[in-house]
Amino acid sequence: MKKLWTNTVPGRDAMADSIFHYYQELPKYLRGYHKCSREEVHQLAALIYRVKFEEDKSHFQNVPKILKDLVPQDQIRLLSPDDWKRSIVTLYNKHSGKTREDAKLSFLKVVYKWPTFGSAFFEVKQTTDPNYPETLLIAINKHGVSLIDLKSKEILTTHPFTKISNWSSGNTYFHITIGNLVRGSKLLCETSLGYKMDDLLTSYISQMLTTMTKQRASRGSSK
CATH class of the missing domain: 1.20.80.10 (Acyl-CoA Binding Protein)
Structure with missing residues (x-):
C-alpha cells in the first residue's frame, strides 16, 4: 500500500x-x-x-x-x-x-486529472461548523485536507498543510485547528478512524518539512 x-x-x-x-x-x-x-x-x-x-x-x-x-x-x-x-x-x-x-x-x-487523485478518504460526522453538512467526506492528499460534500462530491474547501496548526485524535474523534490557535477555526469530527487520519497528516506534514529543509540547505550551499 x-x-x-x-x-x-x-x-x-x-x-x-x-x-x-x-x-x-x-x-x-x-x-x-x-x-x-x-x-x-x-x-x-x-x-x-x-x-x-x-x-x-x-x-x-x-x-x-x-x-x-x-x-x-x-x-x-x-x-x-x-x-x-x-x-x-x-x-x-x-x-x-x-x-x-x-x-x-x-x-x-x-x-x-482530478484534485482528489491519491487521496485517503474518510466519512465523518461534524457538528462544529454549521456552514458544512453534518456528514462530510474528508480527503487527505498532497494538496492538504479537503472537506467534500458527500452527496454532490463538491470540494467545499481545502486546507493546505501550511495552514494546519494543530490536530489530535482518539478512539472516536479527529480534531483539527486551521490557522493560529487563538483565532483559528476548529473542526471536530466523529470517526473511528481518527488515528489513521492523525498518522497520515503527521506523515504528510513531516515530509513537507523535510523537503523545505532540504530546499533551504541546497539554496544555502549554492550561494
Whole structure:
C-alpha cells in the first residue's frame, strides 16, 4: 500500500502503476468518492472491464450483473443495466488491441486529472461548523485536507498543510485547528478512524518539512 502520494505520476513507473496504483485507486473510485463527468464514468467502465477480462468478450452478457465492479455505486442507477452494457461494449470495442496494462495506465491517467487523485478518504460526522453538512467526506492528499460534500462530491474547501496548526485524535474523534490557535477555526469530527487520519497528516506534514529543509540547505550551499 502506497501511503504518501506526493510525486506519483502515472506512466513514470509502469510496475508500480500495474501492481499498486491501479488497485489502490480502483476501490475508492467505485465507492463514488471522486467527482467525475458522465463521459469519464463510461470511459472508465470500459477500461475496468478490459483490465478484468482483456480481449475476452464472452463476459459482455454478465455486465448488468457486475456493474458494481465497473461503475461508481452512486452512478449505477442513472442508466438501466442494458444501457450500461451497450455503452461499455461500444467503448471497449474502440480500445481494441489495448492490453490489460495499457488499460490500467489509461484509467490512472483519467483519475490523475482530478484534485482528489491519491487521496485517503474518510466519512465523518461534524457538528462544529454549521456552514458544512453534518456528514462530510474528508480527503487527505498532497494538496492538504479537503472537506467534500458527500452527496454532490463538491470540494467545499481545502486546507493546505501550511495552514494546519494543530490536530489530535482518539478512539472516536479527529480534531483539527486551521490557522493560529487563538483565532483559528476548529473542526471536530466523529470517526473511528481518527488515528489513521492523525498518522497520515503527521506523515504528510513531516515530509513537507523535510523537503523545505532540504530546499533551504541546497539554496544555502549554492550561494
